[in-house]
Amino acid sequence: MGHINLQNEMMEQLKTKELMEQAKTYAYDYIENLPYMDVSPSCEALENLLKFEEKMPEESASPSEILFMLHKYGSKATVAKSGAKYFGFVNGGVIPVALATKWLTDIWDQNSGLYIMSPIASKLEEVCEKWLVDLFGLQKGTAAGFVSGSSVATICAVTAARNKLLFNQGYDVHSKGLFGAPKIRVVVGEDAHSSVWKALSMLGIGRDMVEVVPTDDQGRMIIGKLPPLDSKTLVIAQAGNVTGGAFDSIEEICTLANQASAWVHVDGAFGLWAAVSGKRKYLTKGLEKADSWSVDAHKTLNAPFDCGVVLCKDRDSLVSAMQASGSYLQYSDHRDGMLYVPELSKRARSVELWAVIKYLGKVGIEKLVDDLCDNAEYFAEKLTEQGFHVENNVVFNQIVVKCENSEITSATLKNIQASRKCWCSGALWQNEPAIRISICSWQTTQKDIDDCVNIFVACRRLATPVIM
Ligand SMILES: Cc1ncc(COP(=O)(O)O)c(C=O)c1O
Structure with a gap:
């Protein structure tokens, strides 16, 4: 009743x-x-x-x-993370047309796992895949899977790489499982993002198996310290260090890896977008020589959250890694989104991604990326003028800042967060506390940055007597 x-x-x-x-x-x-x-x-x-x-x-x-x-x-x-004065983590702002599209698609409430469940979601996945391949300058035919974020994208890519490297050794992990599998090697930089370590551990690749390459003072792998690579090796490079924004030398890594038939994955959660900027694409030089990539639209591109992408040059490797079957699953001659990702049921996130890319176009995306990065340079400059120490080379949208000493830095950060007027997170930089600023919203203007610099100065002043 x-x-x-x-x-x-x-x-x-x-x-x-x-x-x-x-x-x-x-x-x-x-x-x-x-x-x-x-x-x-x-x-x-x-x-x-x-x-x-x-x-x-x-x-x-x-x-x-x-x-x-x-x-x-x-x-x-x-x-208020989509406002102008939020600089925490790498949380992007949100572009109005994407937000409006999300509203509309919430009403549609589509399951984008199969074409038969949502022809429109399937079509826009297909279109976004082509557009992203074009934007990043990747090889035609590169496959994309639409996932919640880079953490999941990395899990997908590493699974594809692991299975392929094992397959190349005559081992089918699908039938035989991981226990008793031949060895593969994994090479990562000392500054790899925590999501890379998570993906490796979830996929049966323990820390002790991983060959860790020392990094320079910006967090980039030192190329001379890369171990010799071979066809059993997965190298995970980084386009955009989560704290300082530095980029591994992808060109050099890929050249060495290609010679050895190793697989290169690039974690480009927010930094892969450098590839669309004429001014900053030097940072991702050689990108197209890698085998797989993870990237978020909800960071630099300012799409709403839950919008990550895995890209894989060898479509079959990704599809075979994400395989699923069931007599009730009705595949089609069109794109079935679930074949590229772990989930079957998933929301139609490609629709928002399509809306953002269509709205901005190549020119608008380049402008968005450059504005974020130019604002980071401006912020760094203004903080330096006020006696703050900018610790990193500001090559992208990240700034690492310290005060006179660690105590003042930590207390200043605490005061900034408590002020609630702007927000930054902290991190360790060269093993000491630092304030990390991520310029990630289209809304931030130079006037906002000037206001924030004043807040920083006031918060440092408040922090200074604490240790006296
Ligand atoms: C370099 C890098 N990789 C991976 C991730 C994880 O991305 P997500 O939060 O979308 O899972 C981040 C998050 O900031 C990142 O900066």
Whole structure:
């Protein structure tokens, strides 16, 4: 009986659209407030999160009250990461047409696993694959899988590489499994991103098996220290160090690897986009000589979250690594998205990606990337003028900053975060605490940066007496 009531109720909700209108009003409110919001939530907003700690509800609740609760308490406990003064991690801003597209596709609620479940998602995966291959200058026919982010993209690529390297040794991991498999070698830089280590460990490649290449003061693999490569080796290079933004010398690594028939994967979560900038594509020189790549659209490209891509030169290797079968699965002559990724059910993230790329075009993407990087240079320059020490070569969108000593640096960062007016995260740089700034939103202007430099100065002033 209760079920019938709910069904009628939900039919009515769709008919009147009142809930959608309510959500729209709250969403517009959020957008209008965004420029005036503090970057991180107040203590009161965080305390109010206790309101969500309710017992598992027995009965159905009012949908309008559900939305109201989210608006009243939820929105205030968000981080204004799509605003102009958020520089944490490498969290991108969001381009309005992508946001609007996401809304629309949320209503579509498509499962992009199979063509038969969503012809439009399948078509736009196909189109985005071609566009990305063109943008990054990769070999025609390179395959793309659309995943939640670079962490998963790396898992997909390393699986493809591992299986192929084993297959080349006459070993079929699909039938025989990993236990008792012949050895493969994995070479990574000392500064590889944690997601690379996660992918390796998930795929049965333990830390002790990995050959770690020492890095220079920017976190780049020292080429002279690469071990001799062979056809059993996977090399994982980095386009964009998560802290300082440095790029491994992909050209040199790929040349050595190609001579030895080794597989090169490039973790380019945010840095791969350098390839679209005339001014900065020197950073990714040789990219097309690699075998696989991971990249996010939700970082540098400012697509909404949950928009990562794995690219693989050898389509069969990726498809065979992600294989799945079942009598109920109805494959088609078109693109079936699940063949390139671990998931079967997945949202139609390619639609937002398509919208961003179509909106910006090559010229707009280049401008977006260059603006982020130029702003990083400007920020670094202004901080230097104020006596901060910029520790990295600012080649992309990342800045690493220190104060007079570690205590002041840590206290300054704490004050910046507590100010809630702008937000940066910290990291260790040369084993000492540093403030890391990631310019990742299209919204940030030089005026915002000037304001933030003033905040930095005030926060350092506040920090200085602490150690006196
Ligand atoms: C270099 C690098 N690789 C991988 C990742 C992980 O990406 P995601 O958070 O999309 O899984 C990041 C995240 O910042 C990164 O900077």
